[in-house]
Amino acid sequence: MERSDELPFRPGDMSWKIMREPVLGLGAAPTLLLQVTHPLVAAGVAQYSNFESDPFARLWRTADIMLKLSFGAPEVSAKQSRILRQMHKRVEGVSDEGVAYRALDPDLLMWVWATLVHNGIDLYQRTFGRLSDDERERFYSEQKLIAYACGVPEGHCPETYVAFRAYVQRVVREELRPTTISAKLLDTERKLPMPWPLGSAYIHLNLLAAGALLPAPLRRELGIPWNSRRALTFAALIEANRAAAKVTPTAVRHRPTDYVVNRERPLNLFSPSRGRRRGTLPGRAA
Numbered sequence: 001m002e003r004s005d006e007l008p009f010r011p012g013d014m015s016w017k018i019m020r021e022p023v024l025g026l027g028a029a030p031t032l033l034l035q036v037t038h039p040l041v042a043a044g045v046a047q048y049s050n051f052e053s054d055p056f057a058r059l060w061r062t063a064d065i066m067l068k069l070s071f072g073a074p075e076v077s078a079k080q081s082r083i084l085r086q087m088h089k090r091v092e093g094v095s096d097e098g099v100a101y102r103a104l105d106p107d108l109l110m111w112v113w114a115t116l117v118h119n120g121i122d123l124y125q126r127t128f129g130r131l132s133d134d135e136r137e138r139f140y141s142e143q144k145l146i147a148y149a150c151g152v153p154e155g156h157c158p159e160t161y162v163a164f165r166a167y168v169q170r171v172v173r174e175e176l177r178p179t180t181i182s183a184k185l186l187d188t189e190r191k192l193p194m195p196w197p198l199g200s201a202y203i204h205l206n207l208l209a210a211g212a213l214l215p216a217p218l219r220r221e222l223g224i225p226w227n228s229r230r231a232l233t234f235a236a237l238i239e240a241n242r243a244a245a246k247v248t249p250t251a252v253r254h255r256p257t258d259y260v261v262n263r264e265r266p267l268n269l270f271s272p273s274r275g276r277r278r279g280t281l282p283g284r285a286a
Contacts, residue, residue: 029206
């Protein structure tokens with residue numbers, strides 16, 4: 001099916017097929033770690049978000065914007081693009097190492113976008129099987145529309161999916177390292193605003209997913225534990241999702257995405273900011 005070069009995605013698009021699956025939720029922690037092990041992205045998160053006091057605000061805000069950008073009505077999708085650009089305008093400063101940054105830097109925007117694409121297709125293929133070369137290229141071509149909507153200049157993204165993979169490997173190898181924010185994400189003693197024992201279970205699930213999905217050199221550098229037992233546990237988790245998908249109609253699996261897309265305000269679960277004034281976005285920026 002040929003698609004027009006505009007958002008939102010529609011049934012028949014590879015992005016509609018891949019990015020609406022609930023199993024992609026397992027990629028939340030690995031994706032965030034890929035983002036905040038970039039020192040300049042980490043600086044923006046530390047200086048312009050309330051990650052310390054409200055660790056879920058950025059997660060829900062990002063999910064809300066990206067899903068509506070991808071799958072909302074055309075006017076809703078266009079609004080998310082404007083919101084993103086407006087939010088990013090005020091995010092600029094100097095990192096702890098004395099390096100100036102700004103959220104509208106095309107390279108930083110592209111890396112944050114790339115983490116979502118990289119882990120999205122990775123989890124989909126682990127669960128539903130390897131896509132063909134043509135399907136991966138179609139998916140990547142569609143996802144570049146998201147990059148452009150987020151503010152990445154057209155022509156700035158790697159041209160092909162193969163080139164994209166090489167780009168991700170280069171950034172991981174040359175630019176990523178442990179940061180203060182990544183250490184906080186991996187702190188197993190951290191108290192989360194969730195009922196016990198959900199907080200502890202959530203942290204350990206994040207560690208398991210990060211160990212499975214992050215590139216091995218970065219995983220080792222971050223000190224994330226990994227062994228054959230953990231690998232088998234994650235493989236069983238993927239198998240459970242695969243088995244559930246076989247007996248659950250696609251429309252049912254995609255219902256959580258539909259709920260978020262059709263919801264007027266972002267979700268704000270397990271967050272101390274739940275009592276804020278109606279109609280305001282949780283968090284500040286970044």
